[in-house]
Structures are given as C-alpha cells and as structure tokens.
Amino acid sequence: MAMTKSEKIWMNGQFVPWDDAKVHVLSHVLHYGSSVFEGIRCYATKQGPAIFRLGEHIERLAYSSKIYRMKVPFSSEQIERACLDTVAVNGLQECYIRPLVYRGYAHVGVNPVGTPIDVMVAAYPWGKYLGDDALTKGVSVKIGTWARMAPNTLPAMAKAGGNYLNSQLLKLEAVEDGYAEAIALDTNGYISEGSGENLFVVMKGELVTPPMHNSILAGITRDTVLRLARELGYSVREMVMPRELLYVADEVFFTGTAVEVTPVTAVDRLPVGNGEVGPVTRAIQNAFFGIVKGEVPDRHGWLTRVPRSVAASAKA
Ligand code: PPE
Numbered sequence: 001m002a003m004t005k006s007e008k009i010w011m012n013g014q015f016v017p018w019d020d021a022k023v024h025v026l027s028h029v030l031h032y033g034s035s036v037f038e039g040i041r042c043y044a045t046k047q048g049p050a051i052f053r054l055g056e057h058i059e060r061l062a063y064s065s066k067i068y069r070m071k072v073p074f075s076s077e078q079i080e081r082a083c084l085d086t087v088a089v090n091g092l093q094e095c096y097i098r099p100l101v102y103r104g105y106a107h108v109g110v111n112p113v114g115t116p117i118d119v120m121v122a123a124y125p126w127g128k129y130l131g132d133d134a135l136t137k138g139v140s141v142k143i144g145t146w147a148r149m150a151p152n153t154l155p156a157m158a159k160a161g162g163n164y165l166n167s168q169l170l171k172l173e174a175v176e177d178g179y180a181e182a183i184a185l186d187t188n189g190y191i192s193e194g195s196g197e198n199l200f201v202v203m204k205g206e207l208v209t210p211p212m213h214n215s216i217l218a219g220i221t222r223d224t225v226l227r228l229a230r231e232l233g234y235s236v237r238e239m240v241m242p243r244e245l246l247y248v249a250d251e252v253f254f255t256g257t258a259v260e261v262t263p264v265t266a267v268d269r270l271p272v273g274n275g276e277v278g279p280v281t282r283a284i285q286n287a288f289f290g291i292v293k294g295e296v297p298d299r300h301g302w303l304t305r306v307p308r309s310v311a312a313s314a315k316a
Helices: 028-032 054-067 076-089 163-176 220-231 279-292
Strands: 008-011 014-017 035-037 040-045 048-052 095-103 117-124 139-143 181-185 191-194 198-203 206-209 236-238 251-256 260-267 303-305
Touching: 008 076, 014 076, 028 095, 035 054, 040 303, 048 076, 054 076, 054 095, 054 220, 076 095, 076 117, 139 163, 163 181, 191 198, 198 220, 198 279, 206 220, 220 236, 220 251, 220 260, 220 279, 251 279, 260 279
Parallel strands: 139 181, 139 260, 206 236
Antiparallel strands: 008 014, 008 117, 035 095, 040 048, 040 095, 048 303, 095 117, 181 191, 198 206, 198 251, 251 260
C-alpha cells in the first residue's frame, strides 16, 4: 500500500522535493513519539479545491502543541497559509493534508528541553480509509482488547503521535482478526472511539456519541455531524455508552477526516440492525458530502478555497 507522492513538502518554511524531506535518525520524535499533528481534507468543488474546516484543524494543532509545551515557531496563520500553499504548489484538486509539529534533532534523552520544534506540511492524494466499498457497503468491526489511554496517562485532547501506538495495537488486532477496524473501550469499560475515528450510534431515531470524558479525540467531523444532524431535525445527544448498546443499536457509523462518514454494519460479527446501511447514516452522509464538496451553499463558512498561486514568501 505505497502512498501516492506529490512533488513538494513544506518544511520549516521552505518547499523541498518529496524525496528530500528527511529528518535525522537521532531526532527526539523518533525515539519518544514527541509530535502533534493534524489530518485535513481538501475537496474538489466547482469553484476549485477547498479545504474543509482548516481554521479548526490548525486551532487543534495549537492546542495539542500547548499541551505538550511545544513552542511552535510559526503562527497559526502561517501554518494555514502553508497548508493552502502546499496544495497549490503540488497542483492538487483533492487531497489529504498532514501538518506535523515535532521535536527535532539536538540530543537524545527523554528531557525534551532544548530540542528544536520543527514543522512540516505535506499534501497528497488519499482515497477511502477503510476500503473502496466502505462508504457504500459499511464495515465489520470488533471491540478491541486494548483500552484507550486513561485520562491521567496520555491526554486524549492532544492529537499526539504517541497516542497512535495505542491506535496501532487496536488496528493490528482488528486486521489480524479479519475486521476493518477496532472500536476501543475506555479504562472504565465504556465505548470510546475507533483507532482513528469517532463513533455515532443511532437508537430509535436519535443520534448518540460518547462525550469527551470517554478518552476520545474531539473530532472535527464529529462536531460537523452533531451540527448537521441537528439541522436535519434529529435529536442528538452525547451519552456514556456500554458496549452492548452497539449490539442492539439500529445504526452505527464512524466519523473522521480520513474515514469521512462510514457505516458500521457489524460489531463482533453481530449485524447492526438488519446488517444494511441505515437511513439515518445515509442522510448524514448526504448532508456531509453536500457540504464538503461544495454542492450546497457553505452556510457555516467551513470551506477555504485554495488560491491558484502560491504566496511569494512561500516559494523556494
Ligand atoms: N479519533 C481519533 C483517534 C482520530 O485519530 C481521528 C482522526 C478522529 C477521532 C476524528 O477526528 P477528525 O478528523 O477531527 O474528525 N484521525 C486522523 C488520522 C487517521 C490516520 O490514519 O492517520 C484522520 O482522520 O485524519
């Protein structure tokens, strides 16, 4: 599963060719997971490429950096600009954008004081997260045997590289056992989220999703779906959920930048509802894709159009 390359990657304010975007093997981040990052999608719209909720993603990157006491040497405005420029310079219409803030090369040793804070932004094509048919047919998932991190261990609000060791354990287990994805419980045994996505349950016409205190990442797609569902007239609630609610739910779906809105049609080999993609999931998918693809008016101001040319200061 090689990734699709683009031409240039933004590193600390300069564009460098894709194959030259490298770090030293003694960089702090490689040894201790000291990074925070974002995943953002840019969609092809009739008015050209547009980035979905760019401001909110870069705001969360700032929160993640602050939690880990990383002083980012670029402003959020500069990083937003870097995202727009990286899409433009690579001539991309539809892509995934990956900004990363990391502790670079100075010394090895847990104490990060004195390591440089490096920033990079890459943009490249990325298709469907859980397979080509996932959005239309849904996916089969299991409850993972690894719990999400307890709240006083690793902060879930920070989208930090180290958190994804837990995600990798969940994902590897799921894939080895023949599932598309794992859903994790928190350390109290309540439903938390997937390895890289938030979770919604539809129960008797109402949408429910775990609150922040179940060790979830505060997903931007989750927030989007909460708002769109309310606008569609659904009752929506954050609720602490026991595992078995997934077995009796009418519908279940994942939300996330990479996964978008993906139906879950089986949990632990039990069909969700009748095992088909449900009507509420479809309604949410339609509302979501209508907005991100610019097919309906951007009434929330969620799209940032990518300018055709790159700001002169960013050229290298
Ligand atoms: N929970 C986790 C653990 C998570 O990683 C993501 C995004 C979400 C929830 C949804 O958040 P949001 O994208 O703001 O709606 N996961 C990103 C990384 C996936 C990857 O494999 O890398 C993503 O979807 O971009």
